[in-house]
Amino acid sequence: MTGTLLRLSGNFRGVLWMTAAMASGVFVDVCAKLVSHDVSTAQILAMRAVTTVAVFVIILMFIGTRSIRTKRPYAHLARGVLWYGSLFFVFFALRQMSIAEVNAYLFIEALLTVMLAVVILGEQLTARKVIATLLGLVGVWVMCVPKMDGFGVPLGVAAALIGAFCFSAQTLYAKVLTRTETNFSMLFWPQIVAIVIWVPVAVIMWQPAAFSDWLYSAGAGFFAMLTNYMVLRAVRVADASVISPAAYTALPFSVAMDLIFFDMLPVPVIFVGAAIVVLAVALLDYRGGAKPVSVVPAEDDESDGNRKAATAKV
Numbered sequence: 001m002t003g004t005l006l007r008l009s010g011n012f013r014g015v016l017w018m019t020a021a022m023a024s025g026v027f028v029d030v031c032a033k034l035v036s037h038d039v040s041t042a043q044i045l046a047m048r049a050v051t052t053v054a055v056f057v058i059i060l061m062f063i064g065t066r067s068i069r070t071k072r073p074y075a076h077l078a079r080g081v082l083w084y085g086s087l088f089f090v091f092f093a094l095r096q097m098s099i100a101e102v103n104a105y106l107f108i109e110a111l112l113t114v115m116l117a118v119v120i121l122g123e124q125l126t127a128r129k130v131i132a133t134l135l136g137l138v139g140v141w142v143m144c145v146p147k148m149d150g151f152g153v154p155l156g157v158a159a160a161l162i163g164a165f166c167f168s169a170q171t172l173y174a175k176v177l178t179r180t181e182t183n184f185s186m187l188f189w190p191q192i193v194a195i196v197i198w199v200p201v202a203v204i205m206w207q208p209a210a211f212s213d214w215l216y217s218a219g220a221g222f223f224a225m226l227t228n229y230m231v232l233r234a235v236r237v238a239d240a241s242v243i244s245p246a247a248y249t250a251l252p253f254s255v256a257m258d259l260i261f262f263d264m265l266p267v268p269v270i271f272v273g274a275a276i277v278v279l280a281v282a283l284l285d286y287r288g289g290a291k292p293v294s295v296v297p298a299e300d301d302e303s304d305g306n307r308k309a310a311t312a313k314v
């Protein structure tokens with residue numbers, strides 16, 4: 001099975017990883033939405049960060065700290081702010097709208113990533129990428145039209161769109177960091193950033209949280225880690241502008257979770273829009289991809305001159 005996957009192109013494997021990440025990501029939304037409304041969004045993020053860091057500390061006790069050493073602390077800081085900024089706005093939006101509705105607005109992230117990847121990373125802007133992204137946005141528009149007049153709360157819509165921008169930017173930071181950083185360090189340092197930022201904020205407005213709220217927050221942390229691990233695997237082997245539109249696959253997963261956990265079912269036109277989105281993803285060019293690189297954790301300065309980057313299949 002592994003050999004078969006390795007024979008696939010980098011872009012195709014990247015899309016598979018991103019699709020799996022979207023399936024995991026909707027469980028983050030479910031957990032966040034199940035937390036009591038008495039608990040603020042900042043407190044949810046703080047509780048999530050605390051439980052996640054506790055797990056990381058236990059893991060580090062066994063594997064050591066070599067895998068989290070870095071010489072790019074400011075890049076990790078920026079990505080951590082963007083990552084948890086995205087979560088803050090998305091969690092806020094989830095309190096205003098259904099999971100499927102929020103994810104429909106988040107699809108704008110694909111267009112943002114394509115454009116930012118071209119400008120910042122110098123990736124090639126092909127006609128197929130433009131058509132795929134625009135067609136995907138048409139699908140999102142089709143899904144949103146029926147509820148434009150009374151679709152959620154405007155503040156929630158704005159929060160979802162800001163969250164999409166933050167997620168797009170952190171995806172590009174991840175793409176850059178994968179050149180020198182390990183997956184573990186890229187998962188670990190944003191949690192430290194979250195502890196520093198959100199715990200003090202949460203303390204100010206802290207409300208007693210039930211055990212179930214802690215469990216849901218921890219669950220959101222677990223699925224977020226799993227989701228981001230798979231996103232990192234995707235950006236290591238594929239162009240960011242190719243894998244980003246694959247995030248559209250979050251829609252069917254979101255619809256299923258809304259139905260199972262909250263007894264909500266979108267109007268039929270949602271599925272028409274979803275079909276357009278699937279077509280958009282199918283139009284992407286899956287040939288080629290990023291050149292995989294196995295990353296050696298940062299060592300002391302005196303050993304830098306002896307280190308070589310080794311290429312390997314991911």
